[in-house]
Amino acid sequence: MPSVYERQAEYWTEDLSDRGFETAVQTALRDLAWEFQDNTTSHDEPDLYLFRLVRGRRVRAALELKEKRQPYRVRWADLAGLPEPELLVVDEVAVRKLLAWAPRAFLLFCDATQGAAPYVLYSIIDLFCAPKVRVQRPIALNEPRLKAKWLLDRRHGLRCSRLHGAFAAIANYLDHGMWDDLRRVEAHGSFVGEKVETV
Numbered sequence: 001m002p003s004v005y006e007r008q009a010e011y012w013t014e015d016l017s018d019r020g021f022e023t024a025v026q027t028a029l030r031d032l033a034w035e036f037q038d039n040t041t042s043h044d045e046p047d048l049y050l051f052r053l054v055r056g057r058r059v060r061a062a063l064e065l066k067e068k069r070q071p072y073r074v075r076w077a078d079l080a081g082l083p084e085p086e087l088l089v090v091d092e093v094a095v096r097k098l099l100a101w102a103p104r105a106f107l108l109f110c111d112a113t114q115g116a117a118p119y120v121l122y123s124i125i126d127l128f129c130a131p132k133v134r135v136q137r138p139i140a141l142n143e144p145r146l147k148a149k150w151l152l153d154r155r156h157g158l159r160c161s162r163l164h165g166a167f168a169a170i171a172n173y174l175d176h177g178m179w180d181d182l183r184r185v186e187a188h189g190s191f192v193g194e195k196v197e198t199v
Helices: 009-017 020-031 074-080 092-099 124-129 163-183
Strands: 035-038 048-054 057-068 087-091 105-111 119-123 133-141 143-153 158-160
Touching: 020 035, 020 048, 020 057, 020 105, 020 163, 048 163, 057 087, 057 092, 057 163, 074 087, 074 133, 074 143, 087 092, 087 105, 092 105, 092 124, 092 143, 105 124, 105 163, 119 124, 119 163, 124 163, 158 163
Parallel strands: 057 105
Antiparallel strands: 035 048, 048 057, 087 143, 105 119, 119 158, 133 143
């Protein structure tokens, strides 16, 4: 039987005190003169709202930020069926927060284990269509419950060497690519290891 993970109150304080990635993202957005709203201390909203003019109309996009600070346990890579360097793990609840803002919603990882291209960007459509493994583990948060995680392949996202590259990709997607993805009849994406059968 799996052990129950106890989420302690002080962990949230530690999370809030280590905001290097969030700070870097906000600095890059300011450098680019992007308007944004910081929600990083909220439990209920995506980390950031981004505001952009698209075809003369001001739109809001949601951006959730996640970090991989060290290699994951071997068990997680085994469950995902992936080499550990290609594995990214995200709480399902974090992804569900993006649904209200679909299709203008993104997940941006900072993978500190990858020096050359540490940033990995997924649109909500990528997350919806990409193959993934869902797992859950018991936690004790006020009362025992199960917490779901998604095991993602980093190769299914857009890998970027710099934050500015990730934001350029978001801008291009909001301006053009999103509409192509929504209207395309063919299967979305060519995902590593996946074979889409023709019937």
